[in-house]
Amino acid sequence: MHISEGILSGPVLISGMAIAAAGTAIGLKKLRNEDIAKTGMLAASFFVASLIHIPIGPAGVHLILSGIVGLLLGWAAFPAILVALTLQATFFQHGGITTLGVNTVIMALPAVVCHYLFAPLIWKNKTISAIGAFGAGSIAIVLNAVIAGLALIYTDEGLFKAAALIMGAHLPVMIIEGIISIFCVAFLKKVQPALLPGFKSINN
């Protein structure tokens, strides 16, 4: 969920920037030089994944994958998402420059929360792992919609019902992202397990 330019009020924009700056600072501090290429590349794949469309009924949504990004990157999700959103804002004018802070918080904060909640479940048995993956995908979307909704409501109480509508519209997205996340994590466990957090190689 992006909020575009010209909707939010000054205080909301500034608080968004402050939280995004703090998150990004932590993310950058934890980001080692050897992870820069990987994080940049994952930011790029996050951007490209948003071009993938999935039909829901007659309409469609695009992939968000913020849960997966959170699982893979932890705090580095903040700078990665900031970068992906900057690219989106300059390339497609999705989101925007003044809303960059708020949008980064909307996407990255849930990603980090999901990392801490669900990363420990990934290497448990099959059922728990699937539950963890579903949780990461769907809870990320729920929090995403909640933060976006709060940003709208704090801007103007008149936006309350619009915010409620937007949050409601996220319900199907939440289920879809959860299911995609289950398959995606199962796939990564088979193909590139070292990518997932907490992977211990048999060799060492």
Added chain:
Amino acid sequence: MINEPFAAGTSIIHKLGPRYRIVIAVLYAFIVAVSYQFPVLILSLCISAIMAVCAQLNFRALVQRLLLVNVFILFFWIVLPLTGGGDIQFYVGPLPVYKNGILMSARITLKSNAILLSLISLIATMPFSVAGQALHALKVSDKIVHLLLISYRYIFVLEQEYRRLITAARIRGFKAGNNIHTLKTVAYLAGMLLVRAVRRAERVHQAMLCRGFKGKYYCLASFKPSYGNWIFTTFMAIIIICLAVMEWGNI
């Protein structure tokens, strides 16, 4: 396809220094974003339109971008007047239409379009690589500049990778529909994209190490000083101050 339809050009705006454009664009966007009064918003929309004319933007691409955002704004025009609260302006059949909602939607429309036009004119008119170098010159953290430029470099590559994967799936008869099979396929496709991205990142990192990468961004590009930059900056600074005075001053 991902592309930058406005980046190349020979207009006056394309010739201005990227650093000045970025700073002014951000300040201007913020002043418009926090404005509330209609005269200020209408004036800023006019100023942004003048910038767009100066930048000689590709008209079709511009209309496309503006349409996209205004379709999103249409959602507010449908919802807010019916739910905004406050005084009732008039009735459509049994439904009350609120004045607050109409004003709010109008404000959103003016602001969005004004900011969008200014950003397209000032920032989308430079290749993103130049924007990265300009941010470096503006003392943005090296790590962020690296991330921005690496992402920019590889979104095109990864997009091709994605197109290859989806073509391969289609050749095998994949058709997106409302079923679990579609979700599974898309999830594997996204997973494959991540795997390829990370494997490529390993190679890129090794190549960077070979070239002596230690986390610092060395920039060979230099920005030529010119009087035009200062004229533009002063002029825009005056406009921004005028907008602020109109918004908050008691005149």
